[in-house]
Amino acid sequence: xxxxxxxxxxxxxxxxxxxxxxxxxxxxxxxxxxxxxxxxxxxxxxxxxxxxxxxxxxxxxxxxxxxxxxxxxxxxxxxxxxxxxxxxxxxxxxxxxxxxxxxxxxxxxxxxxxxxxxxxxxxxxxxxxxxxxxxxxxxxxxxxxxxxxxxxxxxxxxxxxxxxxxxxxxxxxxxxxxxxxxxxxxxxxxxxxxxxxxxxxxxxxxxxxxxxxxxxxxxxxxxxxxxxxxxxxxxxxxxxxxxxxxxxxxxxxxxxxxxxxxxxxxxxxxxxxxxxxxxxxxxxxxxxxxxxxxxxxxxxxxxxxxxxxxxxxxxxxxxxxxxxxxxxxxxxxxxxxxxxxxxxxxxxxxxxxxxxxxxxxxxxxxxxxxxxxxxxxxxxxxxxxxxxxxxxxxxxxxxxxxxxxxxxxxxxxxxxxxxxxxxxxxxxxxxxxxxxxxxxxxxxxxxxxxxxxxxxxxxxxxxxxxxxxxxxxxxxxxxxxxxxxxxxxxxxxxxxxxxxxxxxxxxxxxxxxxxxxxxxxxxxxxxxxxxxxxxxxxxxxxxxxxxxxxxxxxxxxxxxxxxxxxxxxxxxxxxxxxxxxxxxxxxxxxxxxxxxxxxxxxxxxxxxxxxxxxxxxxxxxxxxxxxxxxxxxxxxxxxxxxxxxxxxxxxxxxxxxxxxxxxxxxxxxxxxxxxxxxxxxxxxxxxxxxxxxxxxxxxxxxxxxxxxxxxxxxxxxxxxxxxxxxxxxxxxxxxxxxxxxxxxxxxxxxxxxxxxxxxxx
Amino acid sequence: xxxxxxxxxxxxxxxxxxxxxxxxxxxxxxxxxxxxxxxxxxxxxxxxxxxxxxxxxxxxxxxxxxxxxxxxxxxxxxxxxxxxxxxxxxxxxxxxxxxxxxxxxxxxxxxxxxxxxxxxxxxxxxxxxxxxxxxxxxxxxxxxxxxxxxxxxxxxxxxxxxx
Numbered sequence: 001x002x003x004x005x006x007x008x009x010x011x012x013x014x015x016x017x018x019x020x021x022x023x024x025x026x027x028x029x030x031x032x033x034x035x036x037x038x039x040x041x042x043x044x045x046x047x048x049x050x051x052x053x054x055x056x057x058x059x060x061x062x063x064x065x066x067x068x069x070x071x072x073x074x075x076x077x078x079x080x081x082x083x084x085x086x087x088x089x090x091x092x093x094x095x096x097x098x099x100x101x102x103x104x105x106x107x108x109x110x111x112x113x114x115x116x117x118x119x120x121x122x123x124x125x126x127x128x129x130x131x132x133x134x135x136x137x138x139x140x141x142x143x144x145x146x147x148x149x150x151x152x153x154x155x156x157x158x159x160x161x162x163x164x165x166x167x168x169x170x171x172x173x174x175x176x177x178x179x180x181x182x183x184x185x186x187x188x189x190x191x192x193x194x195x196x197x198x199x200x201x202x203x204x205x206x207x208x209x210x211x212x213x214x215x216x217x218x219x220x221x222x223x224x225x226x227x228x229x230x231x232x233x234x235x236x237x238x239x240x241x242x243x244x245x246x247x248x249x250x251x252x253x254x255x256x257x258x259x260x261x262x263x264x265x266x267x268x269x270x271x272x273x274x275x276x277x278x279x280x281x282x283x284x285x286x287x288x289x290x291x292x293x294x295x296x297x298x299x300x301x302x303x304x305x306x307x308x309x310x311x312x313x314x315x316x317x318x319x320x321x322x323x324x325x326x327x328x329x330x331x332x333x334x335x336x337x338x339x340x341x342x343x344x345x346x347x348x349x350x351x352x353x354x355x356x357x358x359x360x361x362x363x364x365x366x367x368x369x370x371x372x373x374x375x376x377x378x379x380x381x382x383x384x385x386x387x388x389x390x391x392x393x394x395x396x397x398x399x400x401x402x403x404x405x406x407x408x409x410x411x412x413x414x415x416x417x418x419x420x421x422x423x424x425x426x427x428x429x430x431x432x433x434x435x436x437x438x439x440x441x442x443x444x445x446x447x448x449x450x451x452x453x454x455x456x457x458x459x460x461x462x463x464x465x466x467x468x469x470x471x472x473x474x475x476x477x478x479x480x481x482x483x484x485x486x487x488x489x490x491x492x493x494x495x496x497x498x499x500x501x502x503x504x505x506x507x508x509x510x511x512x513x514x515x516x517x518x519x520x521x522x523x524x525x526x527x528x529x530x531x532x533x534x535x536x537x538x539x540x541x542x543x544x545x546x547x548x549x550x551x552x553x554x555x556x557x558x559x560x561x562x563x564x565x566x567x568x569x570x571x572x573x574x575x576x577x578x579x580x581x582x583x584x585x586x587x588x589x590x591x592x593x594x595x596x597x598x599x600x601x602x603x604x605x606x607x608x609x610x611x612x613x614x615x616x617x618x619x620x621x622x623x624x625x626x627x628x629x630x631x632x633x634x635x636x637x638x639x640x641x642x643x644x645x646x647x648x649x650x651x652x653x654x655x656x657x658x659x660x661x662x663x664x665x666x667x668x669x670x671x672x673x674x675x676x677x678x679x680x681x682x683x684x685x686x687x688x689x690x691x692x693x694x695x696x697x698x699x700x701x702x703x704x705x706x707x708x709x710x711x712x713x714x715x716x717x718x719x720x721x722x723x724x725x726x727x728x729x730x731x732x733x734x735x736x737x738x739x740x741x742x743x744x745x746x747x748x749x750x751x752x753x754x755x756x757x758x759x760x761x
Numbered sequence: 762x763x764x765x766x767x768x769x770x771x772x773x774x775x776x777x778x779x780x781x782x783x784x785x786x787x788x789x790x791x792x793x794x795x796x797x798x799x800x801x802x803x804x805x806x807x808x809x810x811x812x813x814x815x816x817x818x819x820x821x822x823x824x825x826x827x828x829x830x831x832x833x834x835x836x837x838x839x840x841x842x843x844x845x846x847x848x849x850x851x852x853x854x855x856x857x858x859x860x861x862x863x864x865x866x867x868x869x870x871x872x873x874x875x876x877x878x879x880x881x882x883x884x885x886x887x888x889x890x891x892x893x894x895x896x897x898x899x900x901x902x903x904x905x906x907x908x909x910x911x912x913x914x915x916x917x918x919x920x921x922x923x924x
Contacts, residue, residue, distance in 0.1 A: 014852045021860030022848040024795015024835035028861060031794035120789075122780065208895045210799040210807055211861045260797070260861025261895050292800040484858035484896055639855035643897055647858065650898035673804035673893060681899040682890040686882075 007564070008496040009701055012639045015488035016507055021258075029214035029230035029257040030289045037216065038067055038117040040278050040288040041124035042271070043131050044298060045106035045113050048142075048364040048666025049155065050135040052104055052113060060116055060130040065123040068281035069131070070115040070274055072103030076246045084243055087233050087267030088337075088370035088458075088522045095333040097244050099300075099367055100273035106135070107155055107332035108366050109667055110297030117278040117286050140666040141363045144306050144327045147173040148361055155332060155362050175334030175360040178342055180414050188321025188353025192312025196389045202378040202715075202733040203660035204304040204329060206296055207371050208651070208678050211260020213299060214289035215272035219279040223247070227254045227272050232262040232481055233520020237269050238512045244273050255511040256481045263651070264370030267520055270299055296671035300369025301661065303336045304329040305378035309345075309386045317396050317404045322351045326379060327359040331367035336360045337375030344712070345379035347413040348424055348454045348605065349387075349405040356414065364666040370522065372648060373455045373708035377655055377715060381733060384451035384716030389729065398450055398720070399432045413456070417601065421702075423631030423694030424605040427452070430692050431607050436627045445614045446624065449721025453606040453712025457705035458523025459599035462530040463516035466494065466537045466592040470584065472577035474498065476507040476534065479518030480526045484647075484707075485640035489527050490534050492636055493700060497538035498545075498576045499565015516595070524604065524705025527636060528696075529596045535700040537594025548586040549579045602696035606630040606709035608649060608717035614725040619741025621657055621722060627688040633696040633704030644706045646687040652714025654679045660734050766827045768793075769837025777824035784808045784819040786827075787834060795835035795864050799893070806892030809865035809872075810834045816872035818891075835864035838871065846909040846916075847871055856905035858896035866892050870906045878917075879910055 020026035057069045075097045083090040097103070101112045114131050118124040139153035146152055154171050161168035163177040189195060215229035231237045234254040242249040259266060271288035278286040290298070308325040324345060328336035338358040346354055391401035406424045413419065431437055431450060441448060465477040476494055480486055487507035495502040519525065542562055549567035550557040552574055559569040565576045583589055611625040628645040635641040658677040662669045670676045695702020719730045728743040765774050768791065777786050784801070787793045787810070799807035801820045808819040811833040838845045847870050850856070857863045866889065873880060873888040880888070885906050886899070894902060 012855070015855070018852045018857070018860075019844075021857055021863050022844065022851050022867065023839055024793075024864045026860060027794070028797070030798065031788075033789075033792065033794075122778075208893075209859070209861075210805055210893055210895055211797070211859070212799065258861075259859060260799075261859045263895070289798075292802070292805075485855065637855075639901070640858070643855055643858055643901060646898035646900045647896045648898075651895065672802060673800050674802070678893055678895065679899075680890040680893065681886040681903060684899060686903070687898045687900045 006496055008492045008502055009634065009636055010638065012637060013488065013492065013502045015485050016491055017482060017487050026258045028211060028260055029228060032216045032228045032257065032287065034216065034218065034285040037285045037287055038119060038278065038282060039121040039124050040115050040117045040275055040286050041121060041128055042112045042274060042288065043114040043128045044110045044294065045102065046109065047106055047135050047137050048109040048140045049138040050106050051138065052102065052106060052133060053136050054134040055114055056132040057114060060127050063127055063130055065118045066116050066127045068117045068278045070101065070277040071113070072101045074277045075101060075103065075244065084240060085236065086240060087236050087520045088264050088374055089335050091333060091335050093243055096240060097273065098333065099268060100244065100270055108364055110294065110366065112274065112298065115274045115278065117282060141173060142663055142666050143363065144304065144329050144361050147363045148327065148359065155364060173362045175330060175362055178339050178358040180342055180356040181354065183353030185321050185323055185353045185355040189312045191314065191320045193315045194390055194393045195310065195312040196386050196393065197310035198386055198731055200307045200382040200731045202305045202381060204301050204365060205371065205655050205659045205661070206301040206676065207263035207265035209261025209263060209265060212290040212292060212295045213270050214287065215269065215275050216285055216287040217272055217275040217279045218285040219276060224251045224253065225276055225279065227252065228257055229254065229272055230259045230266060231256055232259065232266045232483065232522050234479065234481065234512050235517055236267050236520050237272065240269050241272060241276065245276065253511060253513045256509060259481050259483055262483055263372045264374060264522060265300055267522065268300060268369060292673060293671040296676065297366060297668055300367055302371030303368045303375065307379060307382040309382045311386050311390060313390050313394060315394065317394055317401050319349055319351050319405045321353040322346050323354065324356045327361050328375065329365060329368065330360050330362050331365040332362060333367045334360050334362055336368055337370065341375030341379040343413060343415045344376050344454050344456065345383045348407055348452060350407055350411055354414065365663065372651060372711045376453065376455060376712040377652060380451065380453050380712040381715045381719065384713060385719045385729065388720040399428050402452060403428050419603065420600055420697035421695060422603055422605065423692055426692050426694050427605045427607050427629050427631050430629050430690050431609055434609065434627060434690060436609055436625060441611060443613055445616055445725045446611060447721045447724030448611050449717045449719065449724060450607060450609050451713035451716035451720060453709050454603065455524060455709040455712065456601055456603045457528065458525035459601065460519030460523065460525045460529050461595065461597035462518050462533040464530065464533045464537050464594045465515065466541050468580045468583055468589065470581055472581040473504045473506060474500065474580065476505055477510050477515055478507060478530055479510050479515045480530045481521045482509055483521050484643065485637060486526045486530070488640065489636040490530060493531055493534045494538055497535060498541065500576050504577065524707040527703055528602055528699050528705045529599055531703055532596035532599060532699050533594040535594065536596065537592045540594065541592040544590055544592065545576065545579050548583060549574055551586040552579060552582060600698040602633060602699060602704040604631055604704045604706060604709040606713055608652070608713040610717045610721050612718065612721040612725055614722055614740060616726055616744045619737035619739070619744065621718065621735060621740060623653065623685055626685055627690060628710060629690045629692060630706065630709055631692045631694050631704065632706045634693050634701040635691050636703060638691060641691055641706050642689040645689045645710045648708065648710025649687050649714055650679050650684055652711045653684060655733060656715030656718040657734050658736060762825050764825055764828045766829065767831045769833060779823070779825060781824045782820050783822040783824045783827050786824040787819060793834050793836050797861055797864060806869060807862050807865040809868045809892060811868055811872050814872065814875055816869045835867060838867060845871070846912045847906065850905040850909035850912070854901050854905035854908060856897065856901040862892060862894045866894065866902055874910055874913065879914055882907065
């Protein structure tokens with residue numbers, strides 16, 4: 001697109017759905033209240049791994065407050081191992097029902113085993129106590145290493161390791177082995193003057209959306225059902241529900257309510273299938289809403305990982321070889337993001353010789369789901385701290401070292417996908433020239449760290465409709481759940497293209513019965529791909545409006561020209577708004593449809609720059625200053641683009657410093673927001689942002705997805721800053737006060753110095 | 762049990778079971794669903810309301826404790842259709858993404874400005890530390906609260922001049 005000056009794009013209007021959100025009027029999933037509605041509660045397994053020997057629901061069924069009971073026997077048995085797309089990752093069809101209700105065996109603590117429907121949540125909670133379940137506990141597989149051992153207890157007796165060379169010969173907890181190889185990695189290391197090799201461990205973390213999962217389902221006498229729920233993808237919920245119940249997708253209508261955060265975690269129906277069974281049995285609408293402890297234990301968190309990275313460079317700073325081993329915890333069923341982790345760790349750099357091995361490992365933990373740049377943050381922690389150490393050993397500035405090896409348009413990712421327009425070098429330049437990079441550091445035990453991140457960004461397909469009103473305004477019907485301001489950015493594209501005010505565009509998120517197929521709100525794809533659909537619908541509208549303008553101007557259609565919201569011909573002109581207002585007088589109403597698909601990649605690169613102060617006596621890391629950089633292509637609404645950088649940075653800070661699932665024998669010990677410690681307003685400073693705008697090759701205005709790349713570099717940037725503050729290389733997340741203190745104490749002990757407060761453990 | 766309370770300026774009488782939290786009654790009985798439930802144990806602040814001028818987690822209060830008290834929820838923050846300066850500032854500063862924590866932040870912020878009309882950034886962060894937001898990283902929320910405080914200060918100054 002030649003145009004680079006915009007009237008609406010790049011401005012900061014108030015988001016059209018904002019009023020409903022600041023007044024409490026907008027309806028989220030748990031706010032749905034229907035006539036005669038029942039409330040479901042779910043009984044969950046107290047064991048991480050056990051055979052269900054018997055479930056006795058007779059007492060519950062006999063109780064007057066209980067209207068229906070649901071167990072695993074109420075669901076069709078599915079044997080297909082076809083991969084079902086669940087948004088940012090996939091799952092075997094046969095494992096899908098088990099995330100909503102176990103049958104025969106439980107494979108993680110908190111897995112649903114039965115449910116009841118009553119007139120209130122309180123009665124339902126009481127009624128759960130009447131259900132008797134007999135378990136035979138099995139040995140628990142509690143971490144990645146234990147799961148990979150030859151003699152490990154098997155979680156699925158029918159699972160064989162899948163790799164390029166076929167399937168393994170005996171069952172294993174390693175679901176798959178992916179590998180990438182280029183050049184000759186050993187020859188590469190032989191050329192290297194400096195080699196750094198380290199092993200990293202990161203823990204399971206949760207997306208931490210504040211809204212717990214909730215769904216209300218009403219099964220109808222004609223076999224159809226309506227689902228009101230909180231999801232990133234209404235069409236993905238529809239297809240999963242259809243698979244679980246073995247019915248055609250047209251039988252299921254999914255109405256996406258406002259969504260209280262998702263970050264990859266809200267593509268899966270955890271409670272809707274249970275509500276559906278109970279609604280089928282009672283004919284009434286049934287609501288199921290999770291408590292926070294259920295959210296932690298029975299939805300999909302982000303993977304834990306063990307990563308070994310070895311990288312080698314020449315004296316002049318040229319990277320020559322890189323090797324990585326990655327094992328990601330998938331939880332109880334295969335499907336960790338280890339595949340994307342393998343690709344994104346090294347893809348920002350030109351590395352002639354590499355070998356990467358990734359393992360998808362099942363354990364008795366909750367089945368993981370995508371979490372913002374799935375797989376990226378653990379591998380980012382590993383690669384970006386090793387890069388920092390290489391730069392240090394070579395005596396090079398860490399940005400200069402990255403600049404020497406950074407990918408450019410035409411280079412290829414690890415998986416051979418060729419980069420089109422990318423802005424990694426521009427991001428690096430922006431970091432280097434930013435005043436923060438050269439500002440003096442003050443105080444004791446302070447350090448500055450930098451790290452970079454990358455996310456390839458999704459494309460996918462979107463469908464949108466435009467319709468027109470008699471007052472000259474436009475209705476924009478889209479299917480992308482608005483999780484952080486996308487109604488605003490989509491309305492701005494309409495206003496820009498049609499040349500009308502953004503206040504004259506009414507965006508609306510439709511359901512699965514009222515609009516064509518849409519991929520979900522994930523993979524940073526909405527602004528890009530839904531944006532393309534909106535742009536195309538606008539071009540269609542402009543063509544049709546030209547004909548109407550010709551009628552109004554009394555000229556030939558072919559002579560009408562359009563620009564900046566004005567149709568012109570033969571010295572006469574008329575504004576878009578007027579043409580829209582007179583549709584009924586010029587031939588009647590019409591709609592414009594826009595569909596996107598088969599778009600090229602528009603990858604995004606990011607960087608975090610942080611100053612920390614470390615208290616060596618407590619190990620506490622205080623963030624003094626933070627600047628977040630990202631190539632956003634073109635910021636449609638800069639405030640919400642900045643918001644994505646800021647939100648991703650602070651999630652990354654939580655991952656880096658305080659968040660982790662603490663497991664003992666497969667039991668999560670900290671399933672509350674008190675003990676699973678997410679950053680508060682008091683833990684972080686202002687997050688300064690630098691939006692770099694290198695136009696993408698495809699898509700309107702050169703826009704790139706902006707949601708995910710920001711969470712990749714923060715832990716590595718913090719680790720690099722901690723190193724400069726107190727001289728220790730952290731290799732384990734989170735870098736909690738205890739871990740930092742132990743590292744500092746171990747260093748002091750090794751150097752024969754004084755250890756603060758006791759001995760290093 | 763019978764409970765009498767002034768909710769958003771209206772005297773209400775309602776029944777509540779002794780076990781019911783104020784949050785449950787607000788949402789399920791009074792249908793004031795603007796107050797959100799994020800954790801039901803006082804850690805996230807999404808259910809923050811104002812009781813007698815103080816911010817409280819409505820999930821930690823029993824409904825019967827509201828007897829005789831004055832309650833304000835997000836539904837009572839605007840005056841009719843005129844937004845409170847905090848609501849306006851949150852919109853202008855893009856201080857919300859998914860919007861789920863927003864009612865709690867607005868009520869906690871209102872209570873803060875009632876106590877400290879011109880807070881520093883540190884004071885804002887301190888008083889909002891009981892409210893979790895996972896989308897924004899807090900930056901724009903803190904700015905919005907300070908902007909609203911500044912506007913309210915200017916409005917008070919203007920009132921004083923004209924008085």
